[in-house]
Amino acid sequence: MNLKLKNEELGRLSVEEFISSEKNTVTVVLDNVRSLNNVGSVFRTADAFLIEAIILCGVTGTPPNKEIEKTALGATATVKWTYASTTLEAIESLRNNGYALYAVEQANQSISLKNFKTDTEKIALIFGNEVYGVEQEIVSKCDGVIEIPQFGTKHSLNISVSVGIVLWEIIKDRL
């Protein structure tokens, strides 16, 4: 029989252990994300998958913020984050530091997430605004576009769900 594990049986890290742990060299860039609920949820997912950093760009809200905490549930204290006033500035700095840049978008010549493979160790994943997505100017400067195949009536998935799916698909190969 499968017995559910108690919280103390999960072997989760303490805040100090998290900070000193080796992280996945994946940086999440949020390009003008409007919803603080989504920002908090991204922190929580980034904590679960030992993501090295989140860069909050433009109008994206930053901690400390009560609305972000409602969904981050404390993960703003573990996951490293920085703020950049423009997404352009953030991705130029990442490129200078040897990161491969991938926008998560719906675009021509995109790579289906199902087929995405990279030998690059350091990758940055750029997720966009709830309505406008990642700005074309940013998409044009990336090394590629990753697309989550979708088959229904809606144009896109919720951004915090997209972040979860893409991070899972990329980090599971590193498990």
Next chain:
Amino acid sequence: MNLKLKNEELGRLSVEEFISSEKNTVTVVLDNVRSLNNVGSVFRTADAFLIEAIILCGVTGTPPNKEIEKTALGATATVKWTYASTTLEAIESLRNNGYALYAVEQANQSISLKNFKTDTEKIALIFGNEVYGVEQEIVSKCDGVIEIPQFGTKHSLNISVSVGIVLWEIIKDRL
């Protein structure tokens, strides 16, 4: 260059086309999910991945509901759903209809989502309450437990993120 696609270039289905499309024979069961925001987000994800049905159990809110619509963005009009007053009733009915039942939980002898494979065509995935998870009584009656490996400080992922990750991992093999 990757040019972003306009909404009309995405080739999404109309509501009528969705309803008459062949679906993935995966049913999502929500066991006493409290947040209407999460319920709506699950509808939106289920629409994107052509999921056949959602069963809303116990205290889980049901459409029509303004809060659900804020995140479902119309997907309550496409994805088939039913309500069951207890999760037990829902899973007994699914079992009688030939479904393999998997709780998404953290439990001993769980199967890592990374290794989960099934030859069964009809599967039901049970996701639980934000605080209590899937009830042990329900977990005990399932054919197995799927666990999303997590490495940070938090006990679990947001439920709408978990639904996205698990549905992606299961339906992508059917793409």
